[in-house]
Amino acid sequence: MSIKTFAAKLFARQVYYTTQKWVNNPIETQKKIFHELITLAQETQFGKDHQFNKIKNFEDFKKQVPVRDYEQLKPYIDKVVKGEENVLWKGKPLYFAKTSGTTSGAKYIPLTKESMPFHIQAARNAILSYINETGKADFVSGKMIFLQGSPILEEKNGINLGRLSGIVAHYVPKYLQKNRMPSWETNCIEDWETKVDAIVKETINENMSVISGIPSWVQMYFEKLQKKANKPVGEIFKNFNLFIYGGVNYEPYRAKFENLIGRKVDSIELFPASEGFFAYQDTQTEKGMLLLLNSGIFYEFIKADEFYTEKPNRYTIGEVELGINYVLIISTNAGLWAYNIGDTIQFTSLKPYRIIVSGRIKHYISAFGEHVIGKEVESALQEAMQGTNIQINEFTVAPQISPEEGLPYHEWFIEFEKEPNNLEEFALQIDNAMRKQNVYYDDLIVGKVLRTLVISKVKKNGFQDYMKSIGKLGGQNKLPRLSDNRKIADKLKEM
Incomplete structure (x- = not known):
């Protein structure tokens, strides 16, 4: 066992015990997050407009703060984009994650110094949970690839902006820098087909052990690898044994992937978004992903079949039920308040709270x-x-x-x-x-x-x-x- 593998297992065990503290106290954890968010945002423009100083509990919050989507929160976000301070959250954001909007063109989602660390920790902890449960850690000595957007950032009124995956690329820990692929230069290629061709060229002779990305685009990478080498991906990368994915359900792709790879590999599902990193698969034996209740996010849930009624009920974590289709509503330490991200989820377990993504409320x-x-x-x-x-x-x-x-x-x-x-x-x-x-x-x-x-x-x-x-x-x-x-x-x- 290498020193790196031993250290990874030790660290995984420590993180597991830390995680269990809030996993075993979910309601208290969410109450604490709620009060911290309200207290820290009292002096913001949004906090003053919605009388945060008078909010003592969730019932008060529901009366003061209606559920909004991006379009409805946009007047506040526009002020932040213009460079104003203390609008939705104290100070200015560190970044804007730029995403495509269906009706508003580009959307600018704020990322703050308080919210950014949780994006990084959640991705790390997903891998550490896998190591702790399975005991498999040899992959940390191999090469890892994360198919993502360009890390080149623009600037808007003194705030850097880019795709979330490109922003996250700036936070890769030093101990992973030598293992991480593709190169910075290749990652900066904007045209996707050109980029994948360059990634194939860079990685085909490397010891790839972990591959991560949205399944549809990883499939494109695998097909190009197979065509170039004329053999399955699993033969090209003999130590490739872990696939990390998010964004879409892997199951419709699984048979095709196993055919392209030539064998089965373990997988970890993530639920990241520009608005927050909400959940990750914490076990290989149970269905669903662990909802992250200690990540600077306060969650509400609205039953999907009630969502478009005049006054739908808003539930907290202690009130949810198994198998119900809920619209996910969040308030965050990036300044999103009672915000509808558009995703629907279902709970597969209430102890601990695990979820699956069931779709989009508009899809x-x-x-x-x-x-x-x-x-x-x-x-x-x-x-x-x-x-x-x-x-x-x-x-x-x-x-x-x-x-x-x-x-x-x-x-x-x-x-x-x-x-x-x-x-x-x-x-x-x-x-x-x-x-x-x-x-x-x-x-x-x-x-x-x-x-x-x-x-x-x-x-x-x-x-x-x-x-x-x-x-x-x-x-x-x-x-x-x-x-x-x-x-x-x-x-x-x-x-």
């Missing part, structure tokens, strides 16, 4: 009142593929409201790596899995409002071509699993 299909969410389409596809050699590269779902003939239906756009022998039978299996999960969808099929879903095959690399056409190829960009309109569907039809 659903309910053209006929079916209320289909991302988790349901992913689970249905996974069930239909089980026990087969079918492999997919990517997929998305949209409603077809006005077909040329027959009843309306859900149209599944799928790029296959290995197609089913009978496409209609495969579609029926997915449809049956959907009906078992979603009673509204089942009622519409039974009532002959909808007909069985239809699969439209997408050409090889069709989704990559689509993402490239809208300027979102690579990085942290993700294809929506489903849409309540045909904006993506119509584009795919044209290609």
